Amino acid sequence: MKNRTLHSYVFIVPSLLFTLVLGVYPILWALRYMFYDYPGYGVPQFIGLANFTRVMNDDVFWQSVVNTFVYAAGKIVVTIPLSLLLAVILNRAIRGRQVLRAIYFMPTIISASVMSIVFGIVFNSYNGILNQYLMKLGIVSKPIEWLGPDYAMVTVIIIAIWGAIGNYMLLFLAGLQNISEDLYEAASIDGANTPQKFWYITIPLLGPILQMIMMLVITVSLKGYENIMVLTEGGPFGKTEVMFLYVYKLFFPVSTTNANVQQIGYGSAVGFVTALIVGVVTLFYFAASRRLNKLY
Template sequence: MNRVQRLFNGYSFILPSLVFTLVLGVYPIMWALRYMFFDYKGYGEARYIGLDNFARLFRDELFWDSVLNTFLYAGGKLIITIPLALLLAVILNRKLRGRQALRAIIFMPTIISSAVMAVVFFIIFNSYNGILNQLLLKYGIISKAVDWLGADNAMLTVIMIAAWGAIGNYMLLFLAGLQSIPDDIYESASLDGANPVQQFRYITVPMLGPVLQMIIMLAITTALKGYESIMVLTEGGPFGKTNVMFLYVYRLLFPVSTGSVVEQQIGYGSAVGFASAIIVGVITLIYFYLSRRLNNTY
Protein backbone atom coordinates (compact mmCIF):
# COMPACT_ATOMS: atom_id res chain seq x y z
CA MET A 1 0.00 0.00 0.00
CA ASN A 2 1.61 3.25 -1.11
CA ARG A 3 1.54 6.54 0.80
CA VAL A 4 -1.26 8.09 -1.28
CA GLN A 5 -3.53 5.11 -0.68
CA ARG A 6 -2.81 5.16 3.06
CA LEU A 7 -3.66 8.84 3.22
CA PHE A 8 -6.85 8.24 1.21
CA ASN A 9 -7.92 5.44 3.55
CA GLY A 10 -7.19 7.54 6.62
CA TYR A 11 -9.07 10.61 5.42
CA SER A 12 -11.99 8.50 4.25
CA PHE A 13 -12.54 7.43 7.86
CA ILE A 14 -12.65 10.98 9.20
CA LEU A 15 -14.56 12.45 6.24
CA PRO A 16 -18.09 11.77 7.63
CA SER A 17 -17.20 13.38 10.98
CA LEU A 18 -15.54 16.28 9.19
CA VAL A 19 -18.61 16.88 7.03
CA PHE A 20 -20.94 16.80 10.05
CA THR A 21 -18.64 19.18 11.96
CA LEU A 22 -18.53 21.64 9.07
CA VAL A 23 -22.26 21.49 8.33
CA LEU A 24 -23.61 21.38 11.90
CA GLY A 25 -20.83 23.21 13.73
CA VAL A 26 -18.67 25.56 11.70
CA TYR A 27 -21.32 26.78 9.23
CA PRO A 28 -23.88 27.84 11.90
CA ILE A 29 -21.15 29.68 13.80
CA MET A 30 -20.02 31.54 10.68
CA TRP A 31 -23.66 32.28 9.81
CA ALA A 32 -24.28 33.76 13.26
CA LEU A 33 -21.04 35.76 13.16
CA ARG A 34 -22.17 37.34 9.90
CA TYR A 35 -25.58 38.38 11.18
CA MET A 36 -24.15 40.01 14.31
CA PHE A 37 -23.63 43.10 12.18
CA PHE A 38 -27.09 43.12 10.61
CA ASP A 39 -30.60 44.08 11.59
CA TYR A 40 -32.36 40.87 10.62
CA LYS A 41 -35.59 39.51 12.05
CA GLY A 42 -35.79 36.26 10.13
CA TYR A 43 -37.76 37.68 7.25
CA GLY A 44 -37.24 40.42 4.69
CA GLU A 45 -33.88 41.88 3.84
CA ALA A 46 -30.98 41.96 6.29
CA ARG A 47 -29.79 45.55 6.81
CA TYR A 48 -26.15 46.17 7.70
CA ILE A 49 -25.87 48.24 10.91
CA GLY A 50 -22.23 47.71 11.93
CA LEU A 51 -21.71 47.63 15.71
CA ASP A 52 -25.20 48.88 16.61
CA ASN A 53 -26.20 45.47 18.00
CA PHE A 54 -23.29 45.58 20.44
CA ALA A 55 -24.08 49.16 21.42
CA ARG A 56 -27.64 48.01 22.16
CA LEU A 57 -26.27 45.06 24.13
CA PHE A 58 -24.39 47.32 26.55
CA ARG A 59 -27.65 49.19 27.24
CA ASP A 60 -29.75 46.02 27.54
CA GLU A 61 -30.74 45.57 31.19
CA LEU A 62 -32.33 42.19 30.44
CA PHE A 63 -29.01 40.86 29.17
CA TRP A 64 -27.01 42.07 32.16
CA ASP A 65 -29.64 40.71 34.52
CA SER A 66 -29.29 37.37 32.75
CA VAL A 67 -25.50 37.52 33.21
CA LEU A 68 -25.97 38.05 36.95
CA ASN A 69 -28.53 35.23 37.11
CA THR A 70 -26.10 32.97 35.24
CA PHE A 71 -23.35 33.61 37.79
CA LEU A 72 -25.77 32.97 40.67
CA TYR A 73 -27.00 29.77 39.04
CA ALA A 74 -23.51 28.50 38.18
CA GLY A 75 -22.05 29.42 41.58
CA GLY A 76 -24.88 27.78 43.50
CA LYS A 77 -24.70 24.66 41.37
CA LEU A 78 -20.93 24.35 41.88
CA ILE A 79 -21.14 24.87 45.64
CA ILE A 80 -23.68 22.06 45.96
CA THR A 81 -22.51 19.65 43.28
CA ILE A 82 -18.74 19.36 43.74
CA PRO A 83 -18.61 18.70 47.52
CA LEU A 84 -21.55 16.25 47.40
CA ALA A 85 -20.10 14.39 44.41
CA LEU A 86 -16.74 14.06 46.19
CA LEU A 87 -18.39 12.92 49.43
CA LEU A 88 -20.48 10.29 47.63
CA ALA A 89 -17.43 9.09 45.70
CA VAL A 90 -15.43 8.65 48.91
CA ILE A 91 -18.29 6.74 50.56
CA LEU A 92 -19.01 4.51 47.55
CA ASN A 93 -15.31 3.82 47.02
CA ARG A 94 -15.36 1.77 50.20
CA LYS A 95 -16.29 -1.90 50.32
CA LEU A 96 -19.99 -1.54 51.01
CA ARG A 97 -22.76 -4.01 50.29
CA GLY A 98 -24.74 -2.94 47.22
CA ARG A 99 -22.35 -0.15 46.29
CA GLN A 100 -22.63 -0.96 42.58
CA ALA A 101 -26.40 -0.54 42.72
CA LEU A 102 -26.03 2.72 44.65
CA ARG A 103 -23.56 4.03 42.07
CA ALA A 104 -26.00 3.20 39.27
CA ILE A 105 -28.90 4.88 41.07
CA ILE A 106 -26.94 8.08 41.72
CA PHE A 107 -25.60 8.15 38.16
CA MET A 108 -29.00 7.52 36.56
CA PRO A 109 -30.17 11.20 36.56
CA THR A 110 -27.22 12.01 34.30
CA ILE A 111 -28.66 9.93 31.45
CA ILE A 112 -32.20 11.30 31.77
CA SER A 113 -33.20 14.06 29.37
CA SER A 114 -33.06 17.43 31.12
CA ALA A 115 -36.43 18.38 29.60
CA VAL A 116 -38.09 15.20 30.89
CA MET A 117 -36.43 15.70 34.28
CA ALA A 118 -37.70 19.28 34.43
CA VAL A 119 -41.29 18.19 33.68
CA VAL A 120 -41.17 15.64 36.51
CA PHE A 121 -39.81 18.22 38.95
CA PHE A 122 -42.43 20.73 37.81
CA ILE A 123 -45.06 18.25 38.98
CA ILE A 124 -43.20 17.76 42.27
CA PHE A 125 -42.64 21.48 42.99
CA ASN A 126 -45.97 22.76 41.72
CA SER A 127 -47.23 25.36 44.19
CA TYR A 128 -50.88 24.35 44.15
CA ASN A 129 -51.06 20.58 43.90
CA GLY A 130 -47.40 19.56 43.84
CA ILE A 131 -46.34 16.32 45.48
CA LEU A 132 -43.77 18.00 47.74
CA ASN A 133 -46.21 20.52 49.19
CA GLN A 134 -48.80 17.79 49.76
CA LEU A 135 -46.31 15.67 51.72
CA LEU A 136 -45.03 18.60 53.79
CA LEU A 137 -48.59 19.70 54.61
CA LYS A 138 -49.64 16.15 55.45
CA TYR A 139 -46.91 15.71 58.05
CA GLY A 140 -47.29 19.22 59.48
CA ILE A 141 -43.85 20.43 58.42
CA ILE A 142 -45.36 23.53 56.79
CA SER A 143 -48.64 25.30 57.51
CA LYS A 144 -49.30 26.53 53.97
CA ALA A 145 -48.12 25.65 50.49
CA VAL A 146 -44.69 26.98 49.50
CA ASP A 147 -44.37 28.68 46.12
CA TRP A 148 -41.22 26.76 45.11
CA LEU A 149 -41.19 28.32 41.64
CA GLY A 150 -42.12 31.81 42.78
CA ALA A 151 -39.92 34.88 42.74
CA ASP A 152 -38.35 34.18 46.15
CA ASN A 153 -37.55 30.48 45.66
CA ALA A 154 -37.28 29.84 41.91
CA MET A 155 -33.50 30.27 41.61
CA LEU A 156 -32.78 28.01 44.59
CA THR A 157 -35.19 25.40 43.21
CA VAL A 158 -33.62 25.28 39.74
CA ILE A 159 -30.13 25.13 41.32
CA MET A 160 -31.10 22.12 43.44
CA ILE A 161 -32.63 20.36 40.44
CA ALA A 162 -29.54 21.06 38.32
CA ALA A 163 -27.27 19.76 41.09
CA TRP A 164 -29.37 16.59 41.38
CA GLY A 165 -28.90 15.94 37.68
CA ALA A 166 -25.14 16.55 37.69
CA ILE A 167 -23.88 14.90 40.89
CA GLY A 168 -23.78 11.39 39.41
CA ASN A 169 -21.55 12.37 36.51
CA TYR A 170 -18.96 14.10 38.70
CA MET A 171 -19.17 11.33 41.30
CA LEU A 172 -18.13 8.84 38.61
CA LEU A 173 -15.13 10.98 37.66
CA PHE A 174 -14.12 11.31 41.31
CA LEU A 175 -14.41 7.53 41.69
CA ALA A 176 -12.05 7.02 38.77
CA GLY A 177 -9.57 9.36 40.44
CA LEU A 178 -9.90 7.68 43.83
CA GLN A 179 -9.32 4.24 42.38
CA SER A 180 -6.07 5.43 40.82
CA ILE A 181 -4.61 6.22 44.27
CA PRO A 182 -2.52 3.24 45.52
CA ASP A 183 -3.75 1.58 48.73
CA ASP A 184 -0.16 1.40 49.98
CA ILE A 185 -0.18 5.15 50.63
CA TYR A 186 -3.20 4.88 52.94
CA GLU A 187 -1.68 1.85 54.71
CA SER A 188 1.55 3.75 55.33
CA ALA A 189 -0.39 6.74 56.63
CA SER A 190 -2.38 4.50 59.00
CA LEU A 191 0.84 3.00 60.38
CA ASP A 192 2.09 6.54 61.01
CA GLY A 193 -1.05 7.28 63.02
CA ALA A 194 -3.05 9.34 60.51
CA ASN A 195 -6.81 9.19 61.08
CA PRO A 196 -9.34 9.06 58.18
CA VAL A 197 -9.85 12.85 58.23
CA GLN A 198 -6.10 13.48 58.00
CA GLN A 199 -5.78 10.91 55.22
CA PHE A 200 -8.53 12.63 53.28
CA ARG A 201 -6.98 16.08 53.75
CA TYR A 202 -3.33 15.25 53.13
CA ILE A 203 -3.56 12.30 50.72
CA THR A 204 -6.92 12.09 48.94
CA VAL A 205 -7.46 15.77 48.10
CA PRO A 206 -3.88 16.50 46.87
CA MET A 207 -3.74 13.33 44.76
CA LEU A 208 -7.15 14.15 43.28
CA GLY A 209 -5.82 17.55 42.20
CA PRO A 210 -5.68 16.93 38.42
CA VAL A 211 -9.08 15.20 38.42
CA LEU A 212 -10.58 17.96 40.57
CA GLN A 213 -9.31 20.65 38.19
CA MET A 214 -10.88 18.87 35.22
CA ILE A 215 -14.18 18.38 37.05
CA ILE A 216 -14.36 22.03 38.14
CA MET A 217 -13.66 23.15 34.56
CA LEU A 218 -16.44 20.92 33.20
CA ALA A 219 -18.80 22.04 35.95
CA ILE A 220 -18.13 25.73 35.28
CA THR A 221 -18.64 25.54 31.52
CA THR A 222 -21.71 23.29 31.85
CA ALA A 223 -23.34 25.51 34.46
CA LEU A 224 -22.67 28.73 32.54
CA LYS A 225 -24.19 27.27 29.37
CA GLY A 226 -27.12 25.43 30.95
CA TYR A 227 -30.69 26.60 30.36
CA GLU A 228 -32.80 23.63 29.19
CA SER A 229 -34.33 22.66 32.55
CA ILE A 230 -34.89 26.32 33.44
CA MET A 231 -36.75 26.83 30.16
CA VAL A 232 -39.15 23.99 31.01
CA LEU A 233 -39.55 24.84 34.71
CA THR A 234 -39.87 28.61 34.76
CA GLU A 235 -39.27 29.95 31.20
CA GLY A 236 -36.86 32.40 32.83
CA GLY A 237 -39.46 33.78 35.21
CA PRO A 238 -41.00 34.83 37.39
CA PHE A 239 -40.11 38.43 36.55
CA GLY A 240 -36.85 37.30 34.95
CA LYS A 241 -35.48 35.88 38.23
CA THR A 242 -34.17 32.74 36.50
CA ASN A 243 -33.49 34.17 33.06
CA VAL A 244 -29.90 33.08 32.24
CA MET A 245 -27.72 34.14 29.30
CA PHE A 246 -28.33 31.33 26.84
CA LEU A 247 -32.03 31.17 27.64
CA TYR A 248 -32.17 34.86 26.71
CA VAL A 249 -30.34 34.07 23.46
CA TYR A 250 -32.80 31.26 22.76
CA ARG A 251 -35.77 33.58 23.30
CA LEU A 252 -34.31 36.14 20.91
CA LEU A 253 -33.78 33.56 18.18
CA PHE A 254 -36.90 31.44 18.86
CA PRO A 255 -39.44 33.73 20.57
CA VAL A 256 -42.76 32.66 22.03
CA SER A 257 -45.68 34.87 22.92
CA THR A 258 -45.47 33.97 26.63
CA GLY A 259 -41.81 34.89 27.01
CA SER A 260 -40.16 38.21 27.69
CA VAL A 261 -39.17 38.55 24.02
CA VAL A 262 -41.89 38.35 21.38
CA GLU A 263 -40.28 39.51 18.13
CA GLN A 264 -37.66 37.31 16.49
CA GLN A 265 -34.32 39.13 16.41
CA ILE A 266 -31.71 37.01 14.68
CA GLY A 267 -29.18 39.80 14.27
CA TYR A 268 -29.30 40.97 17.87
CA GLY A 269 -29.63 37.39 19.15
CA SER A 270 -26.42 36.46 17.31
CA ALA A 271 -24.62 39.38 18.96
CA VAL A 272 -25.92 38.39 22.41
CA GLY A 273 -24.91 34.77 21.78
CA PHE A 274 -21.41 35.86 20.77
CA ALA A 275 -21.08 38.05 23.89
CA SER A 276 -22.32 35.18 26.08
CA ALA A 277 -19.77 32.82 24.54
CA ILE A 278 -17.02 35.38 25.18
CA ILE A 279 -18.07 35.63 28.84
CA VAL A 280 -17.92 31.84 29.23
CA GLY A 281 -14.53 31.77 27.49
CA VAL A 282 -13.12 34.52 29.73
CA ILE A 283 -14.32 32.75 32.90
CA THR A 284 -12.72 29.51 31.67
CA LEU A 285 -9.41 31.26 30.91
CA ILE A 286 -9.41 32.88 34.35
CA TYR A 287 -9.95 29.48 35.92
CA PHE A 288 -7.09 27.98 33.87
CA TYR A 289 -4.81 30.82 34.96
CA LEU A 290 -5.70 30.46 38.65
CA SER A 291 -5.34 26.66 38.57
CA ARG A 292 -1.90 26.93 36.95
CA ARG A 293 -0.82 29.48 39.54
CA LEU A 294 -2.01 27.12 42.25
CA ASN A 295 -0.04 24.24 40.72
CA ASN A 296 3.10 26.37 40.58
CA THR A 297 2.60 27.39 44.20
CA TYR A 298 2.54 23.80 45.37
Protein backbone atom coordinates in the same frame (compact mmCIF):
# COMPACT_ATOMS: atom_id res chain seq x y z
CA MET B 1 1.64 3.55 2.72
CA LYS B 2 -0.48 5.62 0.34
CA ASN B 3 -3.42 3.28 0.83
CA ARG B 4 -3.16 3.61 4.62
CA THR B 5 -3.08 7.41 4.30
CA LEU B 6 -6.10 7.34 1.99
CA HIS B 7 -8.00 5.12 4.42
CA SER B 8 -7.19 7.53 7.23
CA TYR B 9 -8.64 10.46 5.29
CA VAL B 10 -11.74 8.45 4.42
CA PHE B 11 -12.43 7.94 8.12
CA ILE B 12 -11.71 11.59 8.94
CA VAL B 13 -13.81 13.21 6.19
CA PRO B 14 -17.30 12.39 7.64
CA SER B 15 -16.40 13.85 11.02
CA LEU B 16 -14.79 16.87 9.37
CA LEU B 17 -17.87 17.52 7.23
CA PHE B 18 -20.12 17.10 10.25
CA THR B 19 -18.04 19.66 12.18
CA LEU B 20 -17.98 22.14 9.30
CA VAL B 21 -21.71 21.93 8.55
CA LEU B 22 -23.05 21.83 12.12
CA GLY B 23 -20.26 23.65 13.94
CA VAL B 24 -18.22 26.09 11.90
CA TYR B 25 -20.88 27.23 9.41
CA PRO B 26 -23.49 28.26 12.05
CA ILE B 27 -20.82 30.27 13.89
CA LEU B 28 -19.78 32.10 10.71
CA TRP B 29 -23.45 32.65 9.83
CA ALA B 30 -24.13 34.19 13.24
CA LEU B 31 -20.98 36.32 13.10
CA ARG B 32 -22.21 37.85 9.86
CA TYR B 33 -25.66 38.77 11.18
CA MET B 34 -24.27 40.47 14.30
CA PHE B 35 -23.99 43.60 12.20
CA TYR B 36 -27.47 43.41 10.66
CA ASP B 37 -31.03 44.13 11.66
CA TYR B 38 -32.63 40.87 10.60
CA PRO B 39 -35.95 39.57 11.99
CA GLY B 40 -35.72 36.29 10.09
CA TYR B 41 -37.42 37.40 6.91
CA GLY B 42 -36.93 40.02 4.21
CA VAL B 43 -33.60 41.64 3.35
CA PRO B 44 -31.11 42.09 6.23
CA GLN B 45 -30.27 45.74 6.91
CA PHE B 46 -26.65 46.55 7.76
CA ILE B 47 -26.54 48.62 10.99
CA GLY B 48 -22.88 48.31 11.99
CA LEU B 49 -22.30 48.17 15.75
CA ALA B 50 -25.83 49.18 16.71
CA ASN B 51 -26.63 45.69 18.01
CA PHE B 52 -23.65 45.81 20.37
CA THR B 53 -24.66 49.26 21.59
CA ARG B 54 -28.07 47.81 22.34
CA VAL B 55 -26.50 44.90 24.23
CA MET B 56 -24.55 47.29 26.46
CA ASN B 57 -27.83 49.00 27.42
CA ASP B 58 -29.98 45.87 27.68
CA ASP B 59 -30.97 45.57 31.35
CA VAL B 60 -32.67 42.23 30.76
CA PHE B 61 -29.48 40.74 29.34
CA TRP B 62 -27.26 42.01 32.13
CA GLN B 63 -29.73 40.73 34.71
CA SER B 64 -29.50 37.36 32.97
CA VAL B 65 -25.71 37.54 33.36
CA VAL B 66 -26.10 38.07 37.12
CA ASN B 67 -28.64 35.25 37.30
CA THR B 68 -26.29 32.97 35.38
CA PHE B 69 -23.46 33.50 37.84
CA VAL B 70 -25.81 32.97 40.80
CA TYR B 71 -27.07 29.76 39.21
CA ALA B 72 -23.55 28.57 38.40
CA ALA B 73 -22.17 29.43 41.84
CA GLY B 74 -25.01 27.63 43.63
CA LYS B 75 -24.54 24.56 41.47
CA ILE B 76 -20.74 24.48 41.79
CA VAL B 77 -20.59 25.04 45.55
CA VAL B 78 -22.89 22.08 46.25
CA THR B 79 -22.25 19.70 43.34
CA ILE B 80 -18.50 19.23 43.70
CA PRO B 81 -18.36 18.52 47.48
CA LEU B 82 -21.46 16.31 47.31
CA SER B 83 -20.12 14.36 44.32
CA LEU B 84 -16.81 13.85 46.08
CA LEU B 85 -18.52 12.73 49.31
CA LEU B 86 -20.65 10.18 47.44
CA ALA B 87 -17.60 8.93 45.54
CA VAL B 88 -15.64 8.42 48.78
CA ILE B 89 -18.56 6.55 50.39
CA LEU B 90 -19.25 4.36 47.35
CA ASN B 91 -15.56 3.62 46.87
CA ARG B 92 -15.60 1.64 50.11
CA ALA B 93 -16.51 -2.02 50.37
CA ILE B 94 -20.14 -1.54 51.38
CA ARG B 95 -23.04 -3.82 50.53
CA GLY B 96 -24.93 -2.86 47.37
CA ARG B 97 -22.48 -0.19 46.27
CA GLN B 98 -22.83 -1.15 42.59
CA VAL B 99 -26.59 -0.65 42.78
CA LEU B 100 -26.14 2.67 44.59
CA ARG B 101 -23.66 3.84 41.96
CA ALA B 102 -26.18 3.04 39.24
CA ILE B 103 -28.97 4.86 41.11
CA TYR B 104 -26.92 8.02 41.60
CA PHE B 105 -25.72 7.94 37.99
CA MET B 106 -29.23 7.41 36.57
CA PRO B 107 -30.23 11.13 36.48
CA THR B 108 -27.33 11.79 34.11
CA ILE B 109 -28.91 9.75 31.33
CA ILE B 110 -32.43 11.16 31.77
CA SER B 111 -33.53 13.83 29.29
CA ALA B 112 -33.40 17.33 30.79
CA SER B 113 -36.91 18.02 29.47
CA VAL B 114 -38.38 14.87 31.01
CA MET B 115 -36.58 15.50 34.29
CA SER B 116 -37.87 19.09 34.40
CA ILE B 117 -41.46 18.03 33.71
CA VAL B 118 -41.31 15.50 36.55
CA PHE B 119 -39.85 18.06 38.95
CA GLY B 120 -42.46 20.57 37.80
CA ILE B 121 -45.07 18.16 39.16
CA VAL B 122 -43.10 17.67 42.38
CA PHE B 123 -42.60 21.41 42.99
CA ASN B 124 -46.01 22.56 41.84
CA SER B 125 -47.15 25.29 44.22
CA TYR B 126 -50.70 24.10 44.86
CA ASN B 127 -50.98 20.38 44.18
CA GLY B 128 -47.32 19.40 44.05
CA ILE B 129 -46.13 16.25 45.79
CA LEU B 130 -43.57 18.08 47.92
CA ASN B 131 -46.04 20.61 49.32
CA GLN B 132 -48.56 17.87 50.07
CA TYR B 133 -46.03 15.93 52.14
CA LEU B 134 -44.75 19.04 53.92
CA MET B 135 -48.27 20.05 54.89
CA LYS B 136 -49.21 16.50 55.92
CA LEU B 137 -46.16 16.37 58.21
CA GLY B 138 -47.02 19.76 59.67
CA ILE B 139 -43.77 21.35 58.54
CA VAL B 140 -45.59 24.12 56.67
CA SER B 141 -49.12 25.47 57.10
CA LYS B 142 -49.68 26.61 53.53
CA PRO B 143 -48.22 25.68 50.13
CA ILE B 144 -44.82 27.10 49.25
CA GLU B 145 -44.48 28.71 45.83
CA TRP B 146 -41.36 26.80 44.83
CA LEU B 147 -41.44 28.29 41.33
CA GLY B 148 -42.46 31.74 42.57
CA PRO B 149 -40.24 34.85 42.77
CA ASP B 150 -38.69 33.94 46.14
CA TYR B 151 -37.74 30.32 45.55
CA ALA B 152 -37.55 29.78 41.77
CA MET B 153 -33.76 30.14 41.51
CA VAL B 154 -33.18 27.86 44.50
CA THR B 155 -35.52 25.27 42.96
CA VAL B 156 -33.81 25.20 39.56
CA ILE B 157 -30.40 24.97 41.27
CA ILE B 158 -31.58 21.97 43.31
CA ILE B 159 -32.82 20.26 40.16
CA ALA B 160 -29.54 21.00 38.35
CA ILE B 161 -27.56 19.53 41.26
CA TRP B 162 -29.71 16.39 41.28
CA GLY B 163 -29.04 15.89 37.58
CA ALA B 164 -25.28 16.50 37.81
CA ILE B 165 -23.91 14.75 40.90
CA GLY B 166 -23.96 11.27 39.36
CA ASN B 167 -21.74 12.24 36.45
CA TYR B 168 -19.08 13.93 38.56
CA MET B 169 -19.32 11.20 41.22
CA LEU B 170 -18.29 8.71 38.54
CA LEU B 171 -15.28 10.82 37.59
CA PHE B 172 -14.22 11.13 41.23
CA LEU B 173 -14.62 7.37 41.61
CA ALA B 174 -12.25 6.81 38.70
CA GLY B 175 -9.71 9.07 40.39
CA LEU B 176 -10.08 7.41 43.78
CA GLN B 177 -9.56 3.94 42.34
CA ASN B 178 -6.21 5.03 40.92
CA ILE B 179 -4.87 5.90 44.38
CA SER B 180 -2.82 3.07 45.82
CA GLU B 181 -3.97 1.60 49.14
CA ASP B 182 -0.31 1.36 50.14
CA LEU B 183 -0.26 5.12 50.68
CA TYR B 184 -3.13 4.92 53.16
CA GLU B 185 -1.54 1.96 54.95
CA ALA B 186 1.76 3.82 55.25
CA ALA B 187 -0.05 6.87 56.60
CA SER B 188 -1.88 4.71 59.15
CA ILE B 189 1.43 3.28 60.35
CA ASP B 190 2.72 6.84 60.79
CA GLY B 191 -0.31 7.61 62.98
CA ALA B 192 -2.45 9.59 60.52
CA ASN B 193 -6.20 9.60 61.20
CA THR B 194 -8.96 9.50 58.56
CA PRO B 195 -9.33 13.29 58.08
CA GLN B 196 -5.56 13.67 57.74
CA LYS B 197 -5.35 10.89 55.14
CA PHE B 198 -8.20 12.49 53.21
CA TRP B 199 -6.65 15.96 53.27
CA TYR B 200 -3.00 15.05 52.68
CA ILE B 201 -3.37 12.03 50.38
CA THR B 202 -6.77 11.93 48.71
CA ILE B 203 -7.19 15.60 47.85
CA PRO B 204 -3.67 16.16 46.41
CA LEU B 205 -3.79 12.97 44.32
CA LEU B 206 -7.26 13.92 43.05
CA GLY B 207 -5.89 17.32 42.03
CA PRO B 208 -5.71 16.75 38.25
CA ILE B 209 -9.16 15.19 38.00
CA LEU B 210 -10.58 17.84 40.34
CA GLN B 211 -9.30 20.52 37.97
CA MET B 212 -10.99 18.79 35.04
CA ILE B 213 -14.26 18.44 36.95
CA MET B 214 -14.14 22.09 37.98
CA MET B 215 -13.73 23.12 34.35
CA LEU B 216 -16.66 20.93 33.30
CA VAL B 217 -18.93 22.18 36.08
CA ILE B 218 -18.13 25.83 35.38
CA THR B 219 -18.68 25.65 31.62
CA VAL B 220 -21.79 23.45 31.84
CA SER B 221 -23.30 25.67 34.55
CA LEU B 222 -22.70 28.86 32.60
CA LYS B 223 -24.27 27.35 29.47
CA GLY B 224 -27.12 25.48 31.15
CA TYR B 225 -30.69 26.58 30.51
CA GLU B 226 -32.76 23.51 29.50
CA ASN B 227 -34.39 22.79 32.86
CA ILE B 228 -35.06 26.50 33.41
CA MET B 229 -36.70 26.81 30.00
CA VAL B 230 -39.08 23.95 30.76
CA LEU B 231 -39.86 24.93 34.36
CA THR B 232 -40.05 28.73 34.36
CA GLU B 233 -39.14 30.10 30.90
CA GLY B 234 -36.91 32.53 32.79
CA GLY B 235 -39.67 33.79 35.06
CA PRO B 236 -41.21 34.81 37.23
CA PHE B 237 -40.32 38.43 36.48
CA GLY B 238 -36.95 37.39 35.03
CA LYS B 239 -35.78 35.84 38.30
CA THR B 240 -34.39 32.76 36.53
CA GLU B 241 -33.50 34.31 33.17
CA VAL B 242 -30.00 33.09 32.26
CA MET B 243 -27.76 34.13 29.37
CA PHE B 244 -28.23 31.22 26.98
CA LEU B 245 -31.97 31.10 27.61
CA TYR B 246 -32.17 34.78 26.65
CA VAL B 247 -30.23 34.06 23.45
CA TYR B 248 -32.53 31.13 22.70
CA LYS B 249 -35.61 33.33 23.10
CA LEU B 250 -34.23 35.89 20.66
CA PHE B 251 -33.78 33.21 18.01
CA PHE B 252 -36.88 31.14 18.88
CA PRO B 253 -39.35 33.48 20.61
CA VAL B 254 -42.42 32.33 22.50
CA SER B 255 -45.45 34.48 23.19
CA THR B 256 -45.10 34.42 26.99
CA THR B 257 -41.67 36.09 27.03
CA ASN B 258 -40.56 39.67 26.62
CA ALA B 259 -38.66 38.64 23.46
CA ASN B 260 -41.74 37.67 21.48
CA VAL B 261 -40.38 38.82 18.11
CA GLN B 262 -37.63 36.91 16.32
CA GLN B 263 -34.43 38.96 16.38
CA ILE B 264 -31.70 37.03 14.61
CA GLY B 265 -29.34 39.98 14.20
CA TYR B 266 -29.58 41.10 17.80
CA GLY B 267 -29.59 37.50 19.02
CA SER B 268 -26.30 36.90 17.20
CA ALA B 269 -24.75 39.91 18.93
CA VAL B 270 -26.03 38.79 22.34
CA GLY B 271 -24.75 35.28 21.64
CA PHE B 272 -21.31 36.65 20.78
CA VAL B 273 -21.12 38.71 23.99
CA THR B 274 -22.33 35.70 25.96
CA ALA B 275 -19.62 33.51 24.41
CA LEU B 276 -17.04 36.16 25.31
CA ILE B 277 -18.17 36.14 28.95
CA VAL B 278 -17.95 32.35 29.14
CA GLY B 279 -14.56 32.48 27.39
CA VAL B 280 -13.18 35.04 29.84
CA VAL B 281 -14.33 32.97 32.83
CA THR B 282 -12.76 29.85 31.28
CA LEU B 283 -9.45 31.64 30.65
CA PHE B 284 -9.47 32.94 34.21
CA TYR B 285 -9.99 29.41 35.47
CA PHE B 286 -7.15 28.08 33.30
CA ALA B 287 -4.83 30.75 34.72
CA ALA B 288 -5.85 29.84 38.28
CA SER B 289 -5.47 26.10 37.59
CA ARG B 290 -1.87 26.59 36.45
CA ARG B 291 -1.10 27.98 39.87
CA LEU B 292 -2.85 25.03 41.49
CA ASN B 293 -0.60 22.68 39.51
CA LYS B 294 2.32 23.84 41.61
CA LEU B 295 0.62 22.37 44.69
CA TYR B 296 0.66 18.82 43.32
